[in-house]
Amino acid sequence: MFDDKKIKKVFCLGLVFLCYGVAIAQNRVISYATSSEDFPNPERGFYLASHSKPGDLKEDELIKLRTTNSIKSSNANYATFITLIYKGYLLTEFRDKPIIDDFLNQLQSDFDITRKAGLKMILRFAYTNTSHKGDCPEGQICPPYGDAPKEIVLKHIAQLKPLLQKNADVIAVMQEGFIGIWGENYYTDYFGDASKNDLGYMPDSSWRDRNEVLKALLDALPPDRMVQVRTPRIKQHFVYGVHAPLKPAEAFSQSDKARIAFHNDCFLSSEDDYGTFADYGSSTSPKKPANKILRNYFEQDSKYVAVGGETCDDAFSPQNDCGPKGHAEEEMAAMHYSFLNVSYNNLVNNDWETQGCMTAIKQHLGYRFVLEKAILPVNQQITDSLKIDIQINNQGFASPYNPRKANIILRNTSSKEIYTIALKTNVQKWFSGTTHINENIALPREIKPGQYEMLLHLPDVAKSLNNRPEYSIRFANNQVWESQTGYNSLNHLLKIIK
Incomplete structure (x- = not known):
């Protein structure tokens, strides 16, 4: 007879995630296409x-x-x-x-x-x-x-x-x-x-x-x-x-x-x-x-x-x-x-x-951020930390000189309800070259189970400008920028489960 537990363990390891009777988040690797488009970005x-x-x-x-x-x-x-x-x-x-x-x-x-x-x-x-x-x-x-x-x-x-x-x-x-x-x-x-x-x-x-x-x-x-x-x-x-x-x-x-x-x-x-x-x-x-x-x-x-x-x-x-x-x-x-x-x-x-x-x-001139790769979970238990790994390349001559927030946005695909999670990374230190954002972030306590789009938002720190898309940083990638919100889509769906 086959040992069901051994089969389950081998199967889980093959999918690059561990499970010991309980499903834990499977990761997805996303690559992004660089854009050569010239477009406006704040303070540069x-x-x-x-x-x-x-x-x-x-x-x-x-x-x-x-x-x-x-x-x-x-x-x-x-x-x-x-x-x-x-x-x-x-x-x-x-x-x-x-x-x-x-x-x-x-x-x-x-x-x-x-x-x-x-x-x-x-x-x-x-x-x-x-x-x-x-x-x-x-x-x-x-x-x-x-x-x-x-x-x-x-x-x-x-x-x-x-x-x-x-x-x-x-x-x-x-x-x-x-x-x-x-x-x-x-x-x-x-x-x-x-x-x-x-x-x-x-x-x-x-x-x-x-x-x-x-x-x-x-x-x-x-x-x-x-x-x-x-x-x-x-x-x-x-x-x-x-x-x-x-x-x-x-x-x-x-x-x-x-x-x-x-x-x-x-x-x-x-x-x-x-x-x-x-x-x-x-x-x-x-x-x-x-x-x-x-x-x-x-x-x-x-x-x-x-x-x-x-x-x-x-x-x-x-x-x-x-x-x-x-x-x-x-x-x-x-x-x-x-x-x-x-x-x-x-x-x-x-x-x-x-x-x-x-x-x-x-x-x-200034910064020019390009999303290169992201490793993000497909399923996420509501009580666990959300692990993100995002690779960004700054092709510009400089980093942003004024303070700027970096937020992960979770937007429910059905209700369109939005949850904002602040990252610890300092955008002013995204110098020319490659930056890795590798963080474990806690989900908001009030978030509901469901399917969520994941987006990256770099707004101005001023309250008067925080929700103005004109003052948010746009990434130099194809099909990521949302001009109405100032968000950059990570082109990924996350399922949050109990």
């Missing part, structure tokens, strides 16, 4: 720069940017989806007085319109965007430059703080601004002029003043938002001159050091990107080149912070071209770029289109 990609007055944003125009593969620029020969707008607000009329209520009210209107349209802002304030020639050593840019003293800057930041706190949900990142022409922290009347027009180096007192402004900005924002600075030396001086980049344990900790990010507004424009990677000196050390040292620092630190900017000159060709002659994509990947200006400098950007690498750049 090419951004549109707007220098209009506060209150001039139009909801229908912003929606069109996000939903239409187009560009609002007459000299661009390429098109793209846009989920980020750069807003550079000028405070010229307030250089010696408080910001008036009307300006602040109009600024709130812009935040409201941006939220309704499903976009986010890259935000900067400056006192002047105008330079003038003259009889000075620099020639093309001469003092007085037209920015404001520290006491005015700090008062303005204090005035803006309530608005920044209230509307941080639609601020992707804030740039330090305020100091110097264009808010780029160089040509300034009050914070140390390291150009040939003045001392030619940055005195210690000026570094302290700059640190005070940066600290005020960090404090004006919620702790989960970053402030981008124009050069790596600005960050290094803020952290007391320490040259070491962020350590993995420090990343995304919401400490001041972890929240200082970078914008390079002359990306790929010269050997040191027009002084981006220069050491501007101090009271005890001269101004000097530091291109190799600061590039190495930038590459390591940028893995954990928001990086963006714009190109500003096509003269650095072929280096700023597509490969193999240039290294545009290589540099974006090494420095973890999440966004670039869509319309400046289009002599550079247009080259990427004609040379054939623009499609890849559009897709890979």
Whole structure:
């Protein structure tokens, strides 16, 4: 006679699951097809720069940017989806007085319109965007430059703080601004002029003043938002001159050091990107080149912070071209770029289109998540932990720089009732390359037996945006995205039994 128990055990092992008189979940392996489609995703990609007055944003125009593969620029020969707008607000009329209520009210209107349209802002304030020639050593840019003293800057930041706190949900990142022409922290009347027009180096007192402004900005924002600075030396001086980049344990900790990010507004424009990677000196050390040292620092630190900017000159060709002659994509990947200006400098950007690498750049700025494989149970007892194993590849240059949830969604196929289960994984640490989500998760106590679709949802953490599909991350796979919900289907049915 045959031993029924032995037969059952052999049969169960053959199906890659164990059973000892009781059925335990059988797993199914799902593979996913990668999509090459270009589509919008929040907080990444090419951004549109707007220098209009506060209150001039139009909801229908912003929606069109996000939903239409187009560009609002007459000299661009390429098109793209846009989920980020750069807003550079000028405070010229307030250089010696408080910001008036009307300006602040109009600024709130812009935040409201941006939220309704499903976009986010890259935000900067400056006192002047105008330079003038003259009889000075620099020639093309001469003092007085037209920015404001520290006491005015700090008062303005204090005035803006309530608005920044209230509307941080639609601020992707804030740039330090305020100091110097264009808010780029160089040509300034009050914070140390390291150009040939003045001392030619940055005195210690000026570094302290700059640190005070940066600290005020960090404090004006919620702790989960970053402030981008124009050069790596600005960050290094803020952290007391320490040259070491962020350590993995420090990343995304919401400490001041972890929240200082970078914008390079002359990306790929010269050997040191027009002084981006220069050491501007101090009271005890001269101004000097530091291109190799600061590039190495930038590459390591940028893995954990928001990086963006714009190109500003096509003269650095072929280096700023597509490969193999240039290294545009290589540099974006090494420095973890999440966004670039869509319309400046289009002599550079247009080259990427004609040379054939623009499609890849559009897709890979920031994150681009691809579902590769999942191992999921077919049947699940209601009292047991749900074991999931999901393999994701980030084909982008960077990981998401702002906090983001990762949820498993269980949706009943009959009643359409939805249950949300939060995962422990940190989406900010889904760096370029492969990430495994391997977790045992408890089913909600109130869940009912039945058949459930399994989906993956990466929503915004803000309550105001949590249920908005426009603010959820879409995976680059065929037949997984649900535009009405913002969910990504795992293409799997789970049967929950008692």
